[in-house]
Amino acid sequence: MDDAEGGSVNVGAMSSGFSGLMRSPLHGRHVELGAKTGEFGGWEMPLEYAGGGVLKEHAAVRERVGVFDVSHLGKATASGPGAAEFVNGCLAGDLEKITPGQAQYTLCCDESGGVVDDLIVYLRGPDEVFFMPNAANTAEVVSRLTERTPEGVRILSQHGDFGVLAVQGPRSDETLEAVGLPVGHDYMAFADAAFDGATVAVCRTGYTGERGYELVVPSEKAVALWDAVLRAGEPYGILPCGLGARDTLRTEMGYPLHGQDLSLDITPVQARMGWAVGWRKPRFWGREALLAEREAGPARRLWGLRADGRRMPRPGMTVLGGDDGPVGAVTSGTFSPTLRIGLGLALLDSTVEVGQRVSIDVRGRREAFEVAKPPFVPSHVR
Amino acid sequence: MIPEDLKYTAEHEWVRTPGESEASVRIGITDYAQDQLGDIVYLQLPDEGSEVEAGSSIGELESTKSVSELYAPIQGTVVKTNAAAEQSPEVINSDPYGAGWLIEIRPSDPPAVDGLLDAATYRSQVESG
Numbered sequence: 001m002d003d004a005e006g007g008s009v010n011v012g013a014m015s016s017g018f019s020g021l022m023r024s025p026l027h028g029r030h031v032e033l034g035a036k037t038g039e040f041g042g043w044e045m046p047l048e049y050a051g052g053g054v055l056k057e058h059a060a061v062r063e064r065v066g067v068f069d070v071s072h073l074g075k076a077t078a079s080g081p082g083a084a085e086f087v088n089g090c091l092a093g094d095l096e097k098i099t100p101g102q103a104q105y106t107l108c109c110d111e112s113g114g115v116v117d118d119l120i121v122y123l124r125g126p127d128e129v130f131f132m133p134n135a136a137n138t139a140e141v142v143s144r145l146t147e148r149t150p151e152g153v154r155i156l157s158q159h160g161d162f163g164v165l166a167v168q169g170p171r172s173d174e175t176l177e178a179v180g181l182p183v184g185h186d187y188m189a190f191a192d193a194a195f196d197g198a199t200v201a202v203c204r205t206g207y208t209g210e211r212g213y214e215l216v217v218p219s220e221k222a223v224a225l226w227d228a229v230l231r232a233g234e235p236y237g238i239l240p241c242g243l244g245a246r247d248t249l250r251t252e253m254g255y256p257l258h259g260q261d262l263s264l265d266i267t268p269v270q271a272r273m274g275w276a277v278g279w280r281k282p283r284f285w286g287r288e289a290l291l292a293e294r295e296a297g298p299a300r301r302l303w304g305l306r307a308d309g310r311r312m313p314r315p316g317m318t319v320l321g322g323d324d325g326p327v328g329a330v331t332s333g334t335f336s337p338t339l340r341i342g343l344g345l346a347l348l349d350s351t352v353e354v355g356q357r358v359s360i361d362v363r364g365r366r367e368a369f370e371v372a373k374p375p376f377v378p379s380h381v382r
Numbered sequence: 383m384i385p386e387d388l389k390y391t392a393e394h395e396w397v398r399t400p401g402e403s404e405a406s407v408r409i410g411i412t413d414y415a416q417d418q419l420g421d422i423v424y425l426q427l428p429d430e431g432s433e434v435e436a437g438s439s440i441g442e443l444e445s446t447k448s449v450s451e452l453y454a455p456i457q458g459t460v461v462k463t464n465a466a467a468e469q470s471p472e473v474i475n476s477d478p479y480g481a482g483w484l485i486e487i488r489p490s491d492p493p494a495v496d497g498l499l500d501a502a503t504y505r506s507q508v509e510s511g
Contacts, residue, residue: 036420047420047447048420053420053421053475054420054445055421055472056421244420244446244447248446310423310424310471311424311444312423312424312446335423335424335444335446342424363442363449365426
């Protein structure tokens with residue numbers, strides 16, 4: 001977020017003033033709810049809401065239910081004869097492991113194995129695949145796919161056509177049931193449903209570690225759906241949640257964020273995301289480089305950092321080993337509202353092991369951390 | 383919320399005279415400051431007994447999204463710190479002018495407090511952004 005270098009900012013200098021940014025179809029609702037907003041990949045999105053705040057919104061998702069506007073996420077479709085086969089030859093995940101009606105977490109790599117984006121793909125059928133890339137990377141993913149499409153396959157960017165709501169938390173099933181949407185399908189499966197005369201895709205996905213759903217809704221129906229979800233969730237204590245809480249929730253799970261924990265310079269092998277790669281596939285972008293790196297062993301790996309106290313690491317800070325020599329760098333860091341301690345993710349030399357004690361100079365004070373294997377709190381996605 | 387009976391600084395801190403400690407003033411951050419920071423999750427305060435210069439950085443407040451420095455509004459000696467706020471920094475958000483106070487300083491030049499901003503001046507500063 002806004003303090004990536006770990007430096008200090010005066011509280012008086014934080015007032016926002018955005019221009020030229022894209023806005024969600026729910027922007028008016030966020031203003032009414034007193035949201036503080038921030039810039040995410042060219043979009044002005046809510047960070048937290050008045051009367052809520054990161055800690056309360058985080059707790060709502062862990063204990064009850066919360067709804068996030070994640071309409072900044074990209075949307076695109078590959079369609080035409082053999083569209084799924086084409087995509088399977090490009091992205092790293094193995095689409096043959098899923099069937100129509102299922103979604104998959106996958107990676108778009110470049111030829112060196114670096115990650116252009118991590119994204120969710122929805123397999124609709126052999127001739128149609130829907131993509132949900134990160135906001136800032138959508139144009140690049142669409143462009144790379146478009147350059148290589150075979151005859152008959154078409155890539156359509158639909159970034160502004162849909163809103164996306166994430167309904168997350170142990171009471172998300174009851175909430176969506178009250179809205180009249182289908183619930184209870186398997187983790188990573190999706191179902192189309194009618195809502196207010198439109199079709200909404202209801203997918204068992206999320207970025208919080210809790211049971212939940214992401215709803216892809218035509219933009220013109222996004223406000224009606226948002227209102228319906230908030231009304232339906234009221235008996236369960238639902239809160240509108242901003243992207244501030246989304247970041248603390250995903251960090252507690254150790255989920256990587258592209259641009260911090262994954263990037264063109266950080267491969268899936270280094271990020272320990274090899275589980276998302278279809279290693280047996282004959283081809284996908286970056287295959288040779290990634291196979292070679294996996295064979296040789298990566299020079300560095302992404303691990304978790306668990307602070308002894310409340311002090312949190314910040315991206316870019318140097319991690320020091322037992323002899324005080326540098327052993328890596330922090331890529332993500334936050335305060336864990338669940339554990340009440342600082343947490344982070346860091347790229348560490350491959351010699352560093354889980355359980356090892358390391359330290360970080362946090363603005364002049366040495367803080368102690370333990371290298372850990374995330375998640376830091378138990379996952380309840382299934 | 384900007385109480386009339388307090389003095390203020392441009393760095394969004396308040397000063398109350400007197401503090402509970404002898405010959406001291408009590409210091410905290412304003413409601414505006416806590417709202418801008420969001421949920422405060424870490425607080426670092428100076429050691430009791432330390433001598434501080436007016437305008438110098440003497441601690442920090444950290445929220446999940448940013449870090450803000452704490453400045454000494456006046457020169458003097460730190461005579462008391464709010465250990466409860468260090469343990470549970472959320473009290474700064476919920477009660478910034480009360481239980482969320484931060485430190486007490488014994489000013490080396492007590493009249494210097496009169497030179498800080500009054501409520502009306504601070505309010506106009508906040509409103510002008």
